[in-house]
Amino acid sequence: MDKFTKVEGTAAPLMRQNVDTDLIIRIERLVDNVGREGLGPYCFEQIRFKPDGSENPDCVFNQEPYRNAPIILSRENFGCGSSREGAVWALKGMGIKAVIAPYFGDIFNNNCFQNGILPVPLPIEEVEQLADEMKASPGNARVTVDLENCVVISPTGRSIPFKVDARRQHAMLNGLDDIAQTKANQDKIEAWQTADKQAHPWVWL
Amino acid sequence: MGKALFDKIWDSHVITDLGNGFILMHIDRLLLHDMSGGKAMKEAIELGHVPAQPRLIYGTPDHTMSTKPGRTEKTHPPGEPLILSMRETTRKFGIKLFDLGQDGNGIVHVVGPEQGLTLPGTTLVCGDSHTSTHGGMGALAYGIGASELVHVIATQTMVQRKPKRFRVSFDGKLQPGVTSKDMILHLIGDVGTAAGTGFAVEYAGSAVRALSVEARLTLCNLTIEMGARTGMVAPDDTTYEFLHGRDYAPKDAMWDRAVAYWRTLPSDPDTDFDREHTIDMAKVAPQITWGTSPEHVIAVDRAIPDPTTAGEKRGAWEAALQYQGLEPGKPIEGTKVDWVFIGSCTNSRISDIRAAAEIVKGRRKADHVTAWVVPGSERIKKEAESEGLDKVFLEAGFEWREPGCSMCLASNGERVPPGQRSVSTSNRNFVGRQGPGARTHLASPAMAAAAAIKGAIADVRKL
Structure with a gap:
């Protein structure tokens, strides 16, 4: 897994509720053989582009200074809906490193941690204030997301603490591989399976 | 204090406590479809893994092929490579594939219960958010992403953090024209799309008891649309009647032993839930x-x-x-x-x-x-x-x-x-x-x- 320690940069306010993973990446882009590295250009295509393929100037990702923002600010339930991990790969392909929102779809949240993108839960009042501070000083405003200290630094220098599971924080900071960690428990897995074959033999086909 | 259906299945699948609230959970069934399954198999192989328990893995293509009468995998060309890859990777490791046109093929969340692969008291995952459907059989079923899929293929386990418990009770009789689809849509309208985030949901109440298994599958299917990854209905005689005689369900003496165990699964009467919500079915219209x-x-x-x-x-x-x-x-x-x-x-x-x-x-x-x-x-x-x-x-x-x-x-x-x-x-x-x-x-x-x-x-x- 990719390491994540800190990201500093522009934060693009996509201030809507329930940004679903269908909106982040259309399903046919995951059928077409573009590969996970090739999804960035299709990220948010339904709002980034008009039906004729030209840029939609109303979309925050087409506006300066947010065009190459590494951070997204959004409202409640970001990443709800489909389990498609392609949504996270597409965000990554667009250069996104962290998403700040009040809370996230459960499966999307897990998928982020598998790919070195940090979902940062903050109360809606804090997210709105970050968006306001971004808009108040266009061009040079920066937001910092610091995973080591679990703190977001706003454009005006305010420190806003956030919570993250200690296990996930450790794995992200060190770029640990989940599967290798699990395989270290192989003897326990086998012991559980041996016992379960006795207790619930009908499960074992 | 009593234990909930969810807790009973959870506790019986803990391999080891990983600390900080996380456990390593055994997965009894992994279902693959052509969008997420074939790709995950390919990735697992490329990373040097082999399926840890191929007999607990089942596949059925459903997402990328045309449904035009007489179709083959070639009718919708963009899907063909995914179906071919699924065939190749499942065959290589002896994983059962219900292939196109074969008996047993269909939508993955229809096939699991239909074949008797989905059993009460088991854990089941699939790379699809509507995996919650299988909870209608009394299973603990989750949708997962591609990386977690590779993890399950390689280890037959998942790293999990325990969700909170949410019980939704539907009481009373269904009015004319009302189905379990109307029940779940009404519930989502009532509580919103994020009410279940961080929760495992149990559907209970007299209206749920009266539902067929198929209607319970529909109810659990939309659980993810209220934010919860898993939703479930306690197994009962309706479940056992549905399951008895299905291809992969236990048979004879093993069936009796399984049913005796399944009867211990429903939530104890004195169970506390972290959240409760009740709906009066007299007030629910289509x-x-x-x-x-x-x-x-x-x-x-x-x-x-x-x-x-x-x-x-x-x-x-x-x-x-x-x-x-x-x-x-x-x-x-x-x-x-x-x-x-x-x-x-x-x-x-x-x-x-x-x-x-x-x-x-x-x-x-x-x-x-x-x-x-x-x-x-x-x-x-x-x-x-x-x-x-x-x-x-x-x-x-x-x-x-x-x-x-x-x-x-x-x-x-x-x-x-x-x-x-x-x-x-x-x-x-x-x-x-x-x-x-x-x-x-x-x-x-x-x-x-x-x-x-x-x-x-x-x-x-x-x-």
């Missing part, structure tokens, strides 16, 4: 969504809601009404419809098809409507045909198609055209879900059938 989130739902006899009453959701409601081309204050009944889709892992089982056929029989679809029926599996298709239901639909001007996910998410190129309005028995009315610019209204199979006949959103109770 539902239809009006907007672009499953929480945008009303009874079919109500007016399209006014965003100025929506508080902090006003912006979202206005955007939804604009996308859907609807005016607040007007009755939703009578809104002209262009497409009707009866199918998907939500509502493509034999009871769904019978319910739709009952409305359609002896009538004809409105001329301007394109109406599709896409059965959930090869078995359902054959069963429906043996009852003559295909003829009922064909004579009414509907298309009777091959099994698959089809127009629920348009991953096989089958789309509602831009700007056209669809009444669909599927699970998501998101912007562009059924195709770019498509306008989706979610409803039960009987409501969808009624819309096809009337050519407009219709109240099934009036037909």
